[in-house]
Amino acid sequence: MIRILLVEPMNLLRGALAATLSQEDDFTVVAELGCLTQAPDMARASAPDVAVVDVGLLAGDGLRLFTRFCAEHPACATLVLAGPDAPERLRRALDTHVGGVIGTQAAPGDLVRGIRRVARGERVIDAGLAVALVAAPRSPLSARELNVLSVAASGMPSAEVAAALHLTAGTVRNYLSVILRKTGARNRLEAVRVAEDAGWLP
Numbered sequence: 001m002i003r004i005l006l007v008e009p010m011n012l013l014r015g016a017l018a019a020t021l022s023q024e025d026d027f028t029v030v031a032e033l034g035c036l037t038q039a040p041d042m043a044r045a046s047a048p049d050v051a052v053v054d055v056g057l058l059a060g061d062g063l064r065l066f067t068r069f070c071a072e073h074p075a076c077a078t079l080v081l082a083g084p085d086a087p088e089r090l091r092r093a094l095d096t097h098v099g100g101v102i103g104t105q106a107a108p109g110d111l112v113r114g115i116r117r118v119a120r121g122e123r124v125i126d127a128g129l130a131v132a133l134v135a136a137p138r139s140p141l142s143a144r145e146l147n148v149l150s151v152a153a154s155g156m157p158s159a160e161v162a163a164a165l166h167l168t169a170g171t172v173r174n175y176l177s178v179i180l181r182k183t184g185a186r187n188r189l190e191a192v193r194v195a196e197d198a199g200w201l202p
Helices: 011-022 039-046 061-072 087-095 108-119 127-135 143-152 158-165 169-183 188-198
Strands: 002-007 027-033 050-054 077-082 100-103
Touching (some): 002 011, 002 039, 011 027, 100 127
Parallel strands (some): 002 027, 002 050, 050 077, 077 100
């Protein structure tokens, strides 16, 4: 029996996935969560074989939680559900050595087969997602520029951004000027929106 931990923020989708997976004779959904916060504790309590996680949760603090989950539960394989519109999040997920990724547009049978394969220790990469990943442009922003933009996304003034990053206000303004040029944005808020939509912000 393959024990599955399901982590999906959308209640309706989570319920549909749980119902679909529960129809398989060799599957049992041991837990359904809407966020990653409780995943490590739930995994300790339910000992899942496979964790199925929505890629949308692997942003910001969610990526740290997911990395911690993988480190604390190496016996639990991980399968990420992702759409073709979040290539950077998908790249970050693959960098955490997930067992596989399945497209959100895949047929239910593909998800079932993917879970069985990762449970056996195999690597699963959805062909459609692989093509989208190769075709998608990488972020034009450097790691430092992304760091400045992520802090600036809170809306704090440049002086406070500079203090938070131990930089001068002039250096922060220079970074923001380069960020606006690279993203084609007219202002900081638009640059943040562009970066968030593209999945560039960690």
